Each structure stands twice: as structure tokens, then as C-alpha cells.
Amino acid sequence: MISQATSEYRGTVEEIVHEAYAKWIEVTGGKPLPMQADYAALIDAGTVWLLDSTDGLIVLVDEPDDGVLLIENVAVRPAAQGKGLGRQLLAFAEEQARHRGLTAVRLYTNEKMTSNIALYLAFGYRETSREVRDGRHVVHMRKDV
Template identity: 55%
Template sequence: MRKAQAADVAAVRQLVLDAYQPWAEVIGRPPMPMEADYEVLVAEGRVHVRDAPDGIEGLIVLIPEDGVLLVDNVAVRPDRQGRGVGRSLLAFAEEEARRLGLPALRLITNVKMTPNIALYASLGYAETGRDELDGRFVVRMRKELAG
């Protein structure tokens, strides 16, 4: 894992578009990560990428907040999905939260992304609420880290 650099912005954008395009069709509009400003997020050091010999295979956007680390986006190249890349990115997020002294992680996902919700639940994230955010129906989840 490494922090994305300015030279990675185009590849980061493309990976996000490729990863989320099927969900845009399910949801009926682009998921929020498709509309994020990756130039700014990369410049702020929020985007972490996992490299493969043929380019970036996954990324995670992490934003420290008061008492929690926000997992703002997890994206895996479609040809690498189902191979544990997403799980490794989420494990990295836990390491980062611990390194930063934050006792929990939180994330938001669309209610229609049921496979993702199931993955998060299997990794110890608990649902904390459902509501509307920017015209999208979302599930809020949180994971407390053991001491």
C-alpha cells in the first residue's frame, strides 16, 4: 500500500469509474465516489492505492474525523474483484485507525449495494442507521476496534 501521488489521479479516477459503473445502473444515478474530486483527495493524502504489476488494483480513501476514521471509498478493479483485494484494503484501514489512535471506523454505502453491506457486516461493521444523503438512500455502518 502507498499513498497515491499526483501522477496517479487519472488512474484513480478510471478505477473508480470502472468499479462503480455497474452500481450506477442499479442505483439509477452515479454513486457518490464517482463524483468525488480525486485531485484534491490525492493532494490531501487521503487516497491509498494497492499496486499490481499491471497497475493499481484497488484503492481506499480514508479521512480522519473526531474519534473515528471515515472509510470514504473502497474501490477494486473489476477484474480483481472477489480476490480479497477489498478485504485487504479494509484491513489496512484498521491499521491506519490504530496508528492514528482512533478507536473506530465508519462508512456509508448505498442501500442497494447489498453485497457490500454483507461484506462489511462479515468484517465486524454494525449498521448504525439508514437515511437519505444527497438524494441517495444510504446505510451507515461502524466498526469498533478492540484495544
């Protein structure tokens, strides 16, 4: 099950994000953006969804003007990776997009996170563009739902 995170889970949310992204600090040359987010504000905004097992989460932001649901972050604890939880969270995002009357989901990632890019491609996402934003090389991806 996946439920909207509440403020009592903020510490758990921050812990999941830290565990999931710590390995990328050296690869990308700095803390990935999800490690710098204000999770108290994101939880209050109703955008953080947590696996009931507390092994993973997804942050979803409506972009209704574009008909898109932005996957701002998807994170799974390293000890729980390889069990299909990431796929479950991405499927949840697609379901949420359809439920909200949106036509696609999109996400972005650092181009140095090549294993994540390969995973998204395997799940049916396509690369739509690349850019340099604040010194970060960003790959934008999208999937129609």
C-alpha cells in the first residue's frame, strides 16, 4: 500500500531520501536535489507518498497547465532495492496521473545517474531534453499514460 505521508513521518521520509541518494554524492559531485528539499513543506502540501513498509517514497506535483504529473523524487532504501518497489511507485504515479485527468508523467535526473536513466527507459519513459541547470546536467524524461 502507498499512503500520503503525514508530518509524523517526516524523519522517516528524510531518512529514506538520505539512504537512497547518499551513493550519488560522489558520482555527481554534490548532494542531489532531493537531499536538499524541504520535506516538512512537501508533506504539508500533500505531495509525498510513502510505502506502508517505509522502504520507499514518491513525491508527486501536479502540472495541470501541461497536463502532466511531475515525479519530483522517487526513492527506495538501498536494502529494499531490487524488489520491485521503484516500479510499484512509478506505477502509482501513472495511476495518479490518470485519476487526476492528466495525460503524462515526467521526471528529471542527473545525467551521471546512468543506472536510473536506464531503469526509466526500461519502464517506458523517453528522454525529451537535456539542459544544464545551476551547474547540474539534467535529463528530462516523460511517459504518456
